[in-house]
Amino acid sequence: MEWNTLATRLFGAGHGIRADGDFLHGTAVFDGQTIAVAGTTNHAPIGVALALAQARVVLDTVRLHPGRPLLLLIDTQGQQLRRRDELLGINRAMAHLGTAIDLARRRGHRVLGLVYDQALSGGFITSGLIADACYALPEAEIRVMRIPAMARVTKLPEAMLATLSQANPVFAPGVGNYVAMGGVRALWEGDLPAALRQALADTPTEDRRAQDGAERGGRRLAAAVAQRVLDAA
Template identity: 65%
Template sequence: MQWQTLAATLFPRGHAIVQRDDFLCGSAQVGADIIEVIGTTGHAPIGVEIALAQAQAILRIVREHPRRAILLLIDTQGQRLRRRDEMLGINSYMAHLGKCVDLARRRGHKVIGLVYDQALSGGFIASGLMADACYALPGATIRVMGLAAMARITKVPEERLAELAASNPVFAPGPENYLRMGGLEAIWDGDLAAHLAQALACDGVEDTRSALGQQRGGRRLAQPVIDAILEGRHVRAA
């Protein structure tokens, strides 16, 4: 889906989102409230420039619009794979972006992520997965690492990984699998404006992704491990 079509659907009362290269930024009306919108388009590769632009936009919102909700529109092919970006320290730029999202949350900004097209690897981790809650459209493409790349890294044959992906969402791409793992709060279909209004009205501030993954059968051990660690801390404290 083109971002212009998405914005018209999400914001029937109007918006002032502008596109600069692959970077999206602006404000929009949701009910009686104004929200800020930051995002990417064109399957944007996240290099140092766009990571810094997103971070600067978030810091500006924190400074100029205290506690105003932020919507992250996500369409990225992940970290830009260029020697220049690596030499400039793209990992630090993306870490800075993630820290800015966390700062906004700590300052009282509701942060919502929406994968409307493609979300891959580090570009997704530093944006949608840093939000209070992340959602996706049904046709979105989501994965942290493709099976071919995973095979090269893990030395496990791609055919074996494909077999595992058929039954284990950890190995499989797609919004349905990330929903099962708890990485997505929900998949939005139908009235997108209503879905957005409902998400912004939600008061939840705790990170429940591990608990959701356990409930949905996609990540069965993350929450038990967390509970065991917390229980151990309580025992030592006593």
């Protein structure tokens, strides 16, 4: 879905969100409450500039508007694979964005991620996956690594990984698999304002992704292993 269509369905035609190139930012009023919005469009690769621009929206919201909810609109092909960004320290810029989101959560801001188009790799990990919860539209595309790339990293045959992906969401791309694993809390279908309203009211502030993954059968061991580590600490 095109970002302006999404914003109009959520907030009406008078929303205050705008695009500066691939960077989305602004505010919108929802049920009488102002919501800060940051994000990306056009399948943007997240480089140093985009990461820092999004972090600035988050930090300005924390500084100037305590408690204001934040909505992260996600459409990215992942991190920018360019020498310039590597030399400028893209890893630190993306870590800064993730840290800013974590700070907002700790300061009492409700932070929601919404994958409305595409979410790949590090551009997704340092935004939607650090929010209180990440949601997605049914037509969204989510993956961290394609099976050929996974085969190169794990040294396992592509055919084996393709077979595993049929029964195990951990090895498979797709928004449904991320719901099963708990990475995506729920899909927003039909009445989008109602979905946002429910998310603002019901999203837990503690990280429930491992528990959700266990309950949904997509990540059967993560929650139990984490609890064993906590018990042994």
